[in-house]
Amino acid sequence: MEKIMEKFVQIENVHMVFNTRGGRYVALDNVSLNIRQGEFVSIIGHSGCGKSTLLNLVAGLFAPTSGVLLANDREIAGPGPDRAVVFQNHSLLPWLTCFGNVYLAVERVFGDTETRADLKRRTREALALVGLTHAEQKYPHEISGGMKQRVGIARALSMQPKVLLLDEPLGALDALTRANLQDELMRLVATVGSTTLMVTHDVDEAVLLSDRIVMMTNGPAATIGEILEIDLPRPRARLELVQDAHYLRLRGEVLKFLYAREVKAA
Known part of the structure; x- marks a missing residue:
């Protein structure tokens, strides 16, 4: 039986600075994260917190200003067929x-x-x-x-792909279609076993789909604020979880984190 890699995707001390007309913009500051092989990790946070920037770095669409990114023990130096991206725009x-x-x-x-x-x-x-x-x-x-x-x-x-990257792939859909595709995503990921990293604004989506949720602090100079383990058993049934006390507690933890950041930004 093939051994599961605990550090299939490695993000180590990553900084990302963009040169803009208004000067240097620090998007990400000292971000470090390890993703286990076959794990489903969601990134959540307020707009401008660098979620998509981090995803694009793993995709190889950007090169970090400093730090190291690895996938399957190989440095990420550009896009590759081992990492496939699904964007909000199809x-x-x-x-x-x-x-x-x-x-x-x-x-x-x-x-x-x-x-x-x-x-x-x-x-x-x-x-x-x-x-x-x-x-x-x-x-x-x-x-x-x-x-x-x-x-x-x-x-x-x-x-x-070894790594499936999802940048709010369901964000533009109506609620019913979105719910159906969330269920479909759970089935697909379980079938193919891809290591998955997803950016989302949707708290319920993150809790339903993920093994862990990475919660980002507000930008500029965003970093990882907290990581929440989603220890709900799989397979997960949406209608059963709605009344599950543990699901509601996990959902509340994410909302609490986001609300605290919203208050600070106000």
């Missing part, structure tokens, strides 16, 4: 079908080593995983917002 290419959007990612990762038949099989398997086999040949303008996000998630999973 970023689908409008001239490609659902199949075509996923196939493009599959071809980029596996095109040099696999046959076209294998690439098509991978694409279909990814779409089936998110329940979109019936929509393979539909274009983005022909499907709902929730389905577009499913395609985005399928595209990310089709790359078989």
Whole structure:
């Protein structure tokens, strides 16, 4: 049995400074975090606290001003197929079908080593995983917002990433669609076993999905304020948790942290 790495993603003493027209802006100050292999970690905090900046650093879209980031014991020096990102904006290419959007990612990762038949099989398997086999040949303008996000998630999973990065992927959806996709995400992550890092503003979403919640202090010079262990058993049933005293206590801990930061900022 393969041993689970306790430090699959390592963020060590990371500082991030942006040079803006108004001068140097310190986005992150001395952020350190280890994420266990297969763990689901959410980052939460008020706007401007550097949540997405931290996610983008792990994605390799930015290089830190100082500090070290590692994934699977390798330095993160840029984007790579071992880390897949799902953004709030689904970023689908409008001239490609659902199949075509996923196939493009599959071809980029596996095109040099696999046959076209294998690439098509991978694409279909990814779409089936998110329940979109019936929509393979539909274009983005022909499907709902929730389905577009499913395609985005399928595209990310089709790359078989070691780390799945989610930047408020459900933030633009209506409440019912969001709830359905949260349940879907729980199922998908359990199925594929990806190490997952998610940025969210939604307290209930964070508690429902996560193994740990990282709560950021306000920016500028944001850092990790507290880390909350979400020790709710899996699989989790949304309707049962609503009346669960421990769930409510954990939810209250996050709200307490956020409210205290809101008062300080006022």
